[in-house]
Amino acid sequence: MRICVIGAGYVGLATAVMFGKLGHSVVCADIDEIRVKMVNSGKLPFYEPPLEKELAKLVRTRKLKAVEDVVSAVADSSIVFICVQTPSMPSGRIDIRPVKAATKSVGKALRKCRDYKVIVMKSTVVPSTTDSVVQPILEITSGKKSGVDFGLCMNPEFLQEGSALKDSMEPSRIVVGSACRRSGDVLMKLYRPIDSPRFRTDLRSAEMIKYASNAFLATKISYSNEIANMCVRFGIDSGPVLKAAGMDPRIGPLFLKPGLGFGGSCLPKDVKALKDKARSERYDSRLLSALLAINSRQPIEGIGLLETAIGPVKDKRVAVLGLSFKGGVDDIRETRALPLVIELLARGARVVAFDPMAMDNFIKIMPTIEYARSAAECLKGADGCIVQADWPEFKKLGRNEFSKMRQAVIVDGRRCLEPEAVREAGARYLGIGYGPAHRQ
Ligand SMILES: NC(=O)c1ccc[n+]([C@@H]2O[C@H](COP(=O)([O-])OP(=O)(O)OC[C@H]3O[C@@H](n4cnc5c(N)ncnc54)[C@H](O)[C@@H]3O)[C@@H](O)[C@H]2O)c1
Incomplete structure (x- = not known):
């Protein structure tokens, strides 16, 4: 055919x-x-x-x-x-x-x-x-x-x-x-x-199935972030909590990981479009509004975590690792790296960034920050680092790279690093959604 x-x-x-x-x-x-x-x-x-x-x-x-x-x-x-x-x-x-x-x-x-x-x-x-x-x-x-x-x-x-x-x-x-x-x-x-x-x-149901699916996935992510934010304030690690919750087949284990929020070409756009379509039919979707609001707040959680370790980021050099909306892709549509960097700049930080594949795309929307040629170069002289996308190569960072930071503080915004390995390599590990054990 x-x-x-x-x-x-x-x-x-x-x-x-x-x-x-x-x-x-x-x-x-x-x-x-x-x-x-x-x-x-x-x-x-x-x-x-x-x-x-x-x-x-x-x-x-x-x-x-x-x-x-x-x-x-x-x-x-x-x-x-x-x-x-x-x-x-x-x-x-x-x-x-x-x-x-x-x-x-x-x-x-x-x-x-x-x-x-x-x-x-x-x-x-x-x-x-x-x-x-x-x-x-x-x-x-x-x-x-x-x-x-x-x-x-x-x-x-x-x-x-x-x-x-x-x-x-x-x-x-x-x-x-x-x-x-x-x-x-x-x-x-x-x-x-x-x-x-x-x-x-029929045609309309097929259109709606896509939105129903993405709205649920976005809800699951914002739910995970909401539970994790509460766990942190209660002194609990959200990891086992969400894992055990996800063992209920009615909940399911996937997409139950806290992080800096969802981005990409689909979830944010589709949730906003569904909300707008509902509004055009005079229906105010409170669920969709809430999950979007939770999503906007997540990058700030990451910065807050960094500030618990290094104090206000003003005049500090902050390394951002990972600019794509997730590891393994070069797509920066709705990446959480953008609100993260904007908020860091608004707080007076000096931002240096690196991504294995998405840097050329990100420079087009954020030309004013400093870019490094490698993750190691990005960390050099930094007062702290936020890992924004889960690129596998960030797991390989160790003593060599951490020892060149001014303050070896790593905020794992995607829970993609091994806390023990980071600590053994001489850095302080702060993971999003972790309890007190990973916040010292
Ligand atoms: N990217 C994803 O992961 C994904 C997943 C599921 C669904 N979707 C949906 O699929 C659709 C496409 O998404 P995408 O990410 O592939 O988009 P994209 O932006 O990567 O590609 C769209 C392509 O269409 C071309 N184009 C635009 N107008 C055209 C025209 N009049 N004639 C011929 N070509 C034209 C553009 O030049 C571009 O190459 C969107 O509605 C998106 O929401 C995307």
Whole structure:
């Protein structure tokens, strides 16, 4: 089958590679010339090594290519996945201009075609977007009728950055929302080789499943942070508390770790978008407001922890290790590093930062701080350090690096280091959510 994927981002390229690996011929259409060139040379525009390896193979064997001409790419395909970005606007509402633009290109292509094509919305969009925005644009620009001349589906994506390929090949579930039976059947057939539970719904339910999932994950993280913040004040280590709580199958062990809060391209944006959509229907979601407020406060917990050891950070040199929203990726969208650095600067600290992969991206949004070329250089002369992202290489820091700090104080904002190992290497360890034993 010939498949067109619109948008060569995380979701688009993971989808393209997955279908390429299943033996389909895939064309990836993107308006960004640089991305198109990168994909055609087998390179990803972001850091995701296993996905890049498979992409390179597919490009080499001509199973996958990228083009700038979206209209022709759609015209030559039987199934079209719309995977463009849906970023947050300042109000929290999602910006669907990229979705509208991509949809218009699809409509233009449909106008010229005679065959039945299935258009699949994969971008995360709030309930009713696919039937009340995408469908009318498709029908007006193509002059054709949904459910008759073309099919329309909504197929939310659940992949996590850092494991994009694995999550695409082995998804926890495949949700197929469709406007009509025929288009849903086509998509179900396409996914047949993937051995995962399937769920068929209407378009709006499929859209809402994505938001319900991300709202729950965000709630779980903010819940963990709230419990941890209370544990700390009660003189208790939150680690065993959350671990034991998570052993209840109704709660589950994953995403129950305190930290500096959630970031990334999805959770903050999706929670804000759902809250905004609820508000537009005159429903004030107090739960979503509370979990966002808890999330905004978490970086301050980390700074507070540092200040218990070194006093006010004013005029102190503070090292920030890890700038991406989590270890293993170079994505800085909604990274907690940004509010962390802003708050440190507001308190008068001199900030020096390092990240193994995300530094170039972070410099663009925060050009005024000092950047180090390695974690070791970052720690040199620092009065304290906050580990913001759980990069595995930070675990290797030891006596050599800590001994060059002015004050060897490490705040583990992601509970990713071994407290004993840090202490044995001569530094003071302060872990977020830990009890008194790890705060001395
Ligand atoms: N990144 C994730 O982990 C993830 C996971 C699940 C769902 N999602 C959702 O999937 C969607 C895509 O996210 P992403 O992270 O892949 O985005 P991205 O920003 O990485 O990529 C989007 C791509 O679409 C291209 N594009 C924009 N307008 C276009 C147009 N009119 N025609 C052709 N190409 C166009 C852009 O140039 C860009 O390359 C979003 O709605 C997001 O919420 C993302």
